[in-house]
Amino acid sequence: MRLSTKGRYGVKAMFDLALSYGEGPITLNSIAERQNISVHYLEQLFASLRKAGLVKSIRGAQGGYILSESPQNITVGDIIRTLEGPLAPAECVIDDENHECDNADCCVTRGIWGKIRDSINEVVDSITLQNMIDDYNKMHNKDTYMYYI
Amino acid sequence: MRLSTKGRYGVKAMFDLALSYGEGPITLNSIAERQNISVHYLEQLFASLRKAGLVKSIRGAQGGYILSESPQNITVGDIIRTLEGPLAPAECVIDDENHECDNADCCVTRGIWGKIRDSINEVVDSITLQNMIDDYNKMHNKDTYMYYI
DNA sequence: TTGAATTCTGATTAATTTACTTGGGATTCG
């Protein structure tokens, strides 16, 4: 039940973009360097993210990528589902497909897979990139914050 | 984020055992037939389940497997973690291992993986084999139940 | 207007994991 590198790198890269939101396009090279990911691999991920409408690209020199929307309108769920496909522990609980079950007891286990699916999606859909930025700032301003107590 | 067949078959097979709990040993052959799984593959899964103490084996003719404990004391989480390893979306949130993070922002994403891990484990730990039996009986006694209304 | 910096596209590949299969050995009941 691991996420693949697609989902993990994708969230990191999108968080990286979110930290620079409003400061113009960010190059994949710089993301790759900061996050320690191969540029070419990032290109593949960003092709998907762009097609899904989560980022916009600016081509040519001084180009790069920017978030399509503000960080508070993009969730971790949007990113992971774009890169990994539906977050379901079994095929029979992927909503947009109809996978038949011929076993009589299938529905009992199917109910379980459905609960797992729902709880995962609830968590990732409840976290926005803005939430991540806030967490990041809390960590990094902890010392400063102490002065005010 | 799919469960592998190990986890899925394992839950089905253990549920099969639970339905016959108290009726003596059940052979892998019969489980394999009912659940449509290869016997030899089931053998591998039951080797793990036995080592984890979830089932007991009775060798020789008329042998088979029984649950080590009553269905209400075995959770879906016990089964899945035994067969799939820790239910964590990323290595850095596996509790019993120490995986280092060198990126500064790692902790932000790590927090997310931790939330996903916790929500998955909460769900699977809250479902016992007895719960599954109850669900199963509800489904199958629906018609009978109607006569009493 | 040229060259460097970038995104974009499609193919290829190496490593890993998954989902078994194969081939036997050990044990126990009837």
Added chain:
DNA sequence: CGAATCCCAAGTAAATTAATCAGAATTCAA
């Protein structure tokens, strides 16, 4: 004894993952 069963270790084919490779297309800036 022999059939039924669990037990064990290795092998394997297919799929997936995680990239890499090669180069075309676009744009900015000097």
